[in-house]
Amino acid sequence: MNDTAFFTNGETYFFRDHGQFDLLRQRLLPELIERRRKTKILRLWSAGCSSGEEAYSLAMLVDTLLPKRDDWDILILGSDIDETALTKARHGRYKQWSFRMAPPSLKQCYFQRKGDEWTLDKRIRDMVTFRASNLIGETFPGAKLRDMDLILCRNVFIYFGAMAVAAVADKLAAALNEGGYLMTAHTELIGHRVRGLQSRLFAEGVVYQRAVSVSAVTKHAPSIIPNIPLEPGSFLPPCRGKARMGVELWNGNVSTPSLALPLQGGGDKTASTQSTPSAPSAQDLLASARAFADRGDYDQAGQVCSQALSIAPLAPEPHFLLAQLAQLKGDFEQARILLDKTIYLDPRCVAAHLELAALCERTENLPRAQTLRRAALEIVRALPGDAVIEPYETTAAEMARCLAQ
Ligand SMILES: C[S@@+](CC[C@H](N)C(=O)[O-])C[C@H]1O[C@@H](n2cnc3c(N)ncnc32)[C@H](O)[C@@H]1O
Incomplete structure (x- = not known):
């Protein structure tokens, strides 16, 4: 090429x-x-x-x-x-x-x-x-x-x-x-x-x-870099002009965006995300870690994300966020380890497969990159065509087409 x-x-x-x-x-x-x-x-x-x-x-x-x-x-x-x-x-x-x-x-x-x-x-x-x-x-x-x-x-x-x-x-x-x-x-x-x-x-x-x-x-x-959480799914204000005032363009019948994969629902992994009422939950800590990352405070984001991980050691999302932070810091070896763990914890996580494939290409581990892309393709092919793959906001059908090329 x-x-x-x-x-x-x-x-x-x-x-x-x-x-x-x-x-x-x-x-x-x-x-x-x-x-x-x-x-x-x-x-x-x-x-x-x-x-x-x-x-x-x-x-x-x-x-x-x-x-x-x-x-x-x-x-x-x-x-x-x-x-x-x-x-x-x-x-x-x-x-x-x-x-x-x-x-x-x-x-x-x-x-x-x-x-x-x-x-x-x-x-x-x-x-x-x-x-x-x-x-x-x-x-x-x-x-x-x-x-x-x-x-x-x-x-x-x-x-x-x-x-x-x-x-x-x-x-x-x-x-x-x-x-x-x-x-x-x-x-x-x-x-x-x-x-x-x-x-x-x-x-x-x-x-x-x-x-x-x-x-x-x-x-x-x-x-x-204001630290205001974005309102998901409301990317245009009420429609002016032809449409009725006050009609929200985005009426919420399409999935809302999220960087993270949904938290695991069921089995032992869910049990591990529970916390006492007074302590912040793993989800709270993850949200807070993302807010720090939003502000560019990657160190603090990493610390809070690690706390989330200590409460929910089997949740894939903190691993995935830590992998992204590691990549931003240029620590690609750590990112690789974390993405491997994400896949272990959530073998159907398309994003982790693709990010790890990109890392493998970077280090010229092309056979592994190919295996990971093939695995991602199999996962998306098994999904309904209109399922949205987060965080890419791409449908499974579209992603399957791209990965198959
Ligand atoms: C997949 S589309 C992306 C369209 C849009 N940016 C989006 O994300 O929805 C990729 C576009 O990149 C254009 N492209 C590829 N190579 C290019 C180049 N060397 N210079 C300019 N455009 C290029 C292609 O023609 C194609 O229209």
Whole structure:
């Protein structure tokens, strides 16, 4: 395999990964908007946008978070190597498949139906600019691809070899403004150190931030990493415009996002999670560990997570969180041990299989990586096609397709 994309797939849909979109709506975009209130310039980029659902999801978020923006200069850029996908993106016409994980009333708020297609309102289409770009071949930062406040580059690195991942990640980092964010799909950059970026672990996953100057930190400290738990499953505020006021776009009939696997339900493992009424439960400690991790306090997160583990030594979730923390600290051997334990405790945990496979690839243990991916494929194939695989927010059918390739 060389270091360029050898195979690509344009799989995408609106608000893919609820957890990441919750994070964008409730923390990252409000912070960026606040930071840009003086200059009123905001630059967002969906790199590898395929047929546009991701870029338009960003536009809908901006529309709800910043309804009065006439005096703002806002760029929402969608780029892709695939011209056919970009043509589809510019048309803004989508079939039901693009809405498979979207809030039920999204269509009501922003789309017009014609036959079996839904056309996005021109008002939102006009917010997004599309352009062709090969992330590997194009040199940037350059005249256009520069000074970004937020870059989403999700489910794109999976098509690149290790050298291309490193080169593109470095270029994306350099195209960010100070304090700007890079969001990838889960685990895409784990194991890669990207120059100039700090990783921040939220319950919804890792986000990378370009270093902020001391003055900017002082000015924005309260809003940069606020310790407020996100409301799951409410990634857009009540719908305005066409739909009735007060109608929540997300009405809760789809599973809510969570980084963790559900706590084991049954048998000895459940018994081990019980605690006395006065003591914090393993679940409380795990939630608290995630809150520390959200704030970037990985040491404290690790300590509290270890306490959870002492109460519930057979629960897979603390092992999984500790493995993620170990990876963030660059302790890949410890991460490997913890992921092995997670799989031992929950042999059906797809995420642990895939993260461990990525670690094995990193250390060139390719046979083990292959075995783990095959095992993950068998697990997802045994699930109903529409089951959601956490924390990837992907259906079992979709993941099976990807893993089978
Ligand atoms: C699976 S889609 C991801 C779409 C969207 N980001 C998401 O997560 O839903 C991957 C996209 O990456 C694009 N891509 C692959 N290699 C690329 C490259 N070298 N430069 C730009 N885009 C690329 C593909 O054309 C495809 O549209």
